[in-house]
Amino acid sequence: MKKISLSLAIVAAMGLGAVGSANAANNGKLVFNGTLTNITCDIGAGTGASPGTNPGEINVDMGNVSFSEIGRFADNKLATASPIQLLVNCTGGAAQYNTVDMRFVARQGSGLDNLDQKLLRTTGAADGVGIGLLNSSYQLMDLSGNETIDAPLVQDGAGGATAELNFGAVYVLNGASTNPGNADGFLPFVMDYQ
Template sequence: MKKLSLTMTVLGTLAMGLMGTAQAANNGKLIFNGTLTNMTCDVGAGSGVSPGSNPGEINVDLGNVSFADIGLSSESKLQTATPIQLLVNCSAGAAQYNTVKMRFAARNGSGLDNNDQSLLRTTGAADGVGIGLINASNVLMDLSGSETIDKPLIKDGAGGATAQLDFGAVYVLNGTATNPGNADGFMPFVMDYE
């Protein structure tokens, strides 16, 4: 009986020590700011892409590409790029906004490529490649950063506006051994209006 009560005392002392550690944590606060608007905008597929099977999805077919036709990010070998055109159509609430900015969340999609953080990681059997985005100036974007694709909103005088976003996607070598196969990926995007 004494052995059991000694064990209970040791366990109780350990538990009190752990509770003391938990109470010593740092405190802080989150401060949220934002604005709500009546703006109603849709993003649809333009030329070069097609609507996906779910609302908000855009399918981009990168085609059947040979490793011989693509290069590293530093080589800017972009001949096999697929043009992407997205059409923004705001039906109401756009009068106070002048610009749409498209930002990308590669980390929330298939992720950043392990060997070249400027690229989107691919899924599938292929190795040695990532997916890059090309901006309107024909420059490979860094998907690990905060680059955006910006376009002015063209207002219709009745509270609506439109914009056409043109950019591209291309396979890019990531510097590791290559292996053929499917090289797919996905990446959420957000439209910010300013």
């Protein structure tokens, strides 16, 4: 999974280099940062999720929700939340690691909601709503920050390990006028092992 982290860093560095070259004449630099590990892990869908059609995708069904059942971020109205469980299965190189941290990259997904930057922007016909993530303590997370979902790696004694990441997702009003319709979104994530 560190390969994903490294590729995101390269894309970000390339984007920063392009911005910098607009202000500078003919020079600049790319700064590459990354870490290579021996750990090999797969992330699969558990309860509340299903495999997507493309590798690495995990589908979460948010259900058919009425605007009257959801509230603003501060209201912490979570009755319609969809629980999500991801299963981490490391087949080798895990002996030196104790935890897995899942961090989210909303800006590279459907983006942060324009009216409430703590939420994921939705795509589709619906207006007035964003998607909020719930941490393992069932509290809304601020997607514009650095919050992570963390879990211990359970060693199997043969260099492998497993972990369960339990969290949730819920529709949250963003303050705009509401309009019914599809409210989809996508949220890239990176797994860090420590």
